[in-house]
Amino acid sequence: MRMFRNDYSEGAAPAILDALVRTNYEQHPGYTEGDAHCERARQLIRDFVGRQDVDVEFAIGGTSANIIGVTGMLHDWEGVICTKDGHINVHETGSIAACGRTVLPTQDADGFLSPAEAEKVWQFQTSTGRHMTRPAMIYITDTTEIGGVWSRERFDDICDWAESHNLKIFVDGARMASAMTSPENDLSIQHIAQRASAFYLGGTKNGMLFGEALVIADPDLKRAFPFLIKERGGLMAKGRLQGVQFEAAFDPANYGEAGEPLYYQLARGANACAVRLRDGMATLGYEPYGHSASNQQFFVVTPEQEEAFAEAVGSETFYTLDDGRRVIRFVCSWATTKADVDELLAFAKGIA
Amino acid sequence: MRMFRNDYSEGAAPAILDALVRTNYEQHPGYTEGDAHCERARQLIRDFVGRQDVDVEFAIGGTSANIIGVTGMLHDWEGVICTKDGHINVHETGSIAACGRTVLPTQDADGFLSPAEAEKVWQFQTSTGRHMTRPAMIYITDTTEIGGVWSRERFDDICDWAESHNLKIFVDGARMASAMTSPENDLSIQHIAQRASAFYLGGTKNGMLFGEALVIADPDLKRAFPFLIKERGGLMAKGRLQGVQFEAAFDPANYGEAGEPLYYQLARGANACAVRLRDGMATLGYEPYGHSASNQQFFVVTPEQEEAFAEAVGSETFYTLDDGRRVIRFVCSWATTKADVDELLAFAKGIA
Amino acid sequence: MRMFRNDYSEGAAPAILDALVRTNYEQHPGYTEGDAHCERARQLIRDFVGRQDVDVEFAIGGTSANIIGVTGMLHDWEGVICTKDGHINVHETGSIAACGRTVLPTQDADGFLSPAEAEKVWQFQTSTGRHMTRPAMIYITDTTEIGGVWSRERFDDICDWAESHNLKIFVDGARMASAMTSPENDLSIQHIAQRASAFYLGGTKNGMLFGEALVIADPDLKRAFPFLIKERGGLMAKGRLQGVQFEAAFDPANYGEAGEPLYYQLARGANACAVRLRDGMATLGYEPYGHSASNQQFFVVTPEQEEAFAEAVGSETFYTLDDGRRVIRFVCSWATTKADVDELLAFAKGIA
């Protein structure tokens, strides 16, 4: 049975892999500088997000993109506000602190950073002047850690709040493609590009071997990025690999019948499988954990079911509830098929 | 009226100042190395805490002592568990993150780090292996941020827990003298010295111009301290100043009738004033915030009272409660007298 | 004409690319943990270097490998001794300082770290105790920055010196394959594995898309690596990509007629082209800069020749000599052919 462990279990989507193979013997100068693929990918992304004044740069993965995005926009004594389950707060081994900056978590419990909770952090952190880390930016994730999709209203609310406090806005887009193509999404990447100081389009979790494309409007980060990416060990010698993959992902030649970039097509397929899985599980009586309309689906199960699913499809456990039940996660990727979902549902039925 | 703003409002206690003046024209090599005062202070402290195998070193203040104590016992990817109101978590401008390490706060609300809450942090941080900062030490404060005094039972419980998880134990003793001489204290400095990997005896808040004496049992910190204190900008050229002050504070010649070091006498006086203040305020109907038997006393007051006290005696506001009332703090020092307390109480009566 | 700019101009060597394509649709857990390719690559490397007690881990590139290798073996106040042209000293944007450690360069001018110059740094840095960064490791590169190949005698001399000073030994092996297969090499990878605290086998510059395999004997680095690689943004989600490539590079199935790993075959080819180029250039009267028996060759040329070669084959300029002449570099890779070399030589003849 196909694993539903995560969206980076497989290698690259076929069209991405083909592009890598096809260009393998070309010679390029390296470091994402001066090669046609990186340049074209940059331009395709600028066109797609609708801003010509942004820099487009490449990172090898989400942690690297977050390190550079956050530290490139903060002074030493400044901090970044995010939800307590924010990836940079809990799942990146203290990478922001390792670069000397402080993460300032709110008490938001649903994965969405809210103006009300952010304001509490702001009030607290600015209450004793220099004795506390100064908030200077917010970090949000679309989709959230538990699969939530930001609505335009919610996004504008937090951006309004941030701007009113003179804070920069960073959007971790490791699963941006899944968010943008969610059936419930009403927020466009063009709108994000208008408001965010910087954000990224994740490739690793959407059919590439690796790679995230940072879109940078903030002048401080524009200036810092080329140096930081090298200093922090994230600059690929064969940088063209990132250009080739993002070029394929946004190349109009790959729009096909869908009329949209491969980047969205891949995510749309994963989302469709995830929604099919969600609805099928509900029919079988499984309790969802939160509401997700993206490629990650969470369910509350018994310890016995937890074990059975883990063995069968590699699902991971996220929380143990007070009553002893477990919250587990299924993730669909570009490679997941409806047949895979149905096979999982049949298994789930057997242990319901 | 005397300010009750904090315990570092005045300069040095008379006997400390006398020692500085008396030794002012001596010549010493500098950097706390090879001068008789530093050496004698070290030996007096080793004798007093009852361990000859510890290193005694000097820092210029609490933040510097915390930076070096914490970073000297943690690898880059490790973190320190403390309560959410721990000084290193909220009041030192991200100094631990600035040195690349992560603070891991518990949800303890009363200032005491509890095994139960620490265990939750431990479980969470070790749940996904390398993806999370590894806890490697605990940080506690005696007295706590809100004036609490650790009992021996409570202290042993958290030390037992830490040892069972192979974590180092660091005790911030910025107000250690106030804790040890509190009427409710049943924990000895000798016992702390037996269990802590490192701790310090605060001078700044107990009648010195500045200076904290670190007592170091941990071999990693022993090796690191001499370099870290210089690297982090905390090594005084005229290091003898710290030796002279701690020598005076622990010199048997200054035990007097009290039969205890000047270090304890100064704090005992401050505590007596604080308890007199606490009890007087209670009689006047003021609501205490938490229970303190040390030199800091917290009360819940109206915004009008907050303002009046701030103007009269420099009290600081710590929290605004949901009902709009404020938590303010009065602090007594070695310089506070009973007459000062009575004057404040008379003022408090007028605005009760 | 083929570029001779560097050894990371192309994508992957055919057998490496084939392995990636062949395994692309497999599912693996991620992060180099628990997938068969990483595990097998680790074992193949342990077998090849002749030590079963080492950890084998993967980094995405040389800078990342250096950051983790160096910081994982140094405390905050310690430093690493290397030559003044050492890659970590000049070409990685201060990455070691960015992690809080200090690079301590010697005055060695030929790329080889010598005991005599290292001793001078040691003497100086330890002359005023805590006021100076303490040397705790040495960093060497094989091949050196200018293509030099370490002899066994030279290597043993510096290792003896380092051990006598209780310093750890780190070998940057970004071009280790070229060194080991150089016609002048008499040092075996098995010998390096016996003496180095850690070293790495570079993949990026030897026919892989990316990836360096660290071989770790040092217990501190063994413990640190899993956390540091994540904290520093270098842990690949699709970690299997590194396993697949190194598995192919060391798989006995790929030994073929050469009777040696593909990893060596690729480098041997590059070296053969480089030596052909070197000898051909000498015949044409070009002046070599230093002596190289590896895949990088340096020559002293006129500004006109510099420009012509840069345009024709992408050669880079390393130095401008006092007389105005330039030192340029040609690099051969696994993809370079004898025909490519002869074409370059023909061009060189035209402008000699």
Added chain:
Amino acid sequence: MRMFRNDYSEGAAPAILDALVRTNYEQHPGYTEGDAHCERARQLIRDFVGRQDVDVEFAIGGTSANIIGVTGMLHDWEGVICTKDGHINVHETGSIAACGRTVLPTQDADGFLSPAEAEKVWQFQTSTGRHMTRPAMIYITDTTEIGGVWSRERFDDICDWAESHNLKIFVDGARMASAMTSPENDLSIQHIAQRASAFYLGGTKNGMLFGEALVIADPDLKRAFPFLIKERGGLMAKGRLQGVQFEAAFDPANYGEAGEPLYYQLARGANACAVRLRDGMATLGYEPYGHSASNQQFFVVTPEQEEAFAEAVGSETFYTLDDGRRVIRFVCSWATTKADVDELLAFAKGIA
């Protein structure tokens, strides 16, 4: 005999100590904020250096002042150019690297940073773009590490060079008073204040217990300082101590017959002793090492003389020359008298 080991062997000069004693029982809010002494000292210094638009802030010592001055004016990927013997390069245990920034030393051998050597570093560091640390400031010291006094011409030359490269200018003034009152000085503090982005007036080495006053024109450092000083553990709780001392040092009431601040009077006395010592030693046939017209004097002596002087007056050894002779240093302070000098000269005569 009086030690000539350094200028921080004694405590405070009498007038400084008196000010501390006189104000000891005053109450102040702490942290250099809102107390009359810090405010008055700030204004006296602004008036003295002739700029009202600068911020004046206090650090506890030179290393702390350097850490904050340098890191507050550099981004993570930027570096500071200084001479190879610059204090931040060799004598502060890697403190700049510990804060993530890189020191970029020139080959200047006389302690003065020259435009020619600085230009070489600039050319090298900017030759490969993002692969190298970007120079963003220069660091100079007046007096230099070996007692040199900057002339106005020399100072203007390096400032012109720095400005032409858009680099900030930082002047370490640990011994600024000695420089400004040197018989050979033609550079005014007012001129430095016009050109430097930031500089400091050292107190530790000029008759204070401790303390350096930073004069900050640079807007980035102005904004950073209040937070950095706390984050880096350098903010004194009893911050008034620094204010009291600098107030006394610059108080017109202390100008006396000399018609200049105590700050200069103290240094002028030390310089006079040093020049008397220098000339006396020359008469005795001792060889000076370099030329100094400030309070540090260096001589070339035999190993036997080295040992005899070290025992007699605590002189320290700086270098061992190739011929085995030693360079030793004598330092005069505000406390040194002509009689002390003559006693040393008599001793020197005995072993000449």
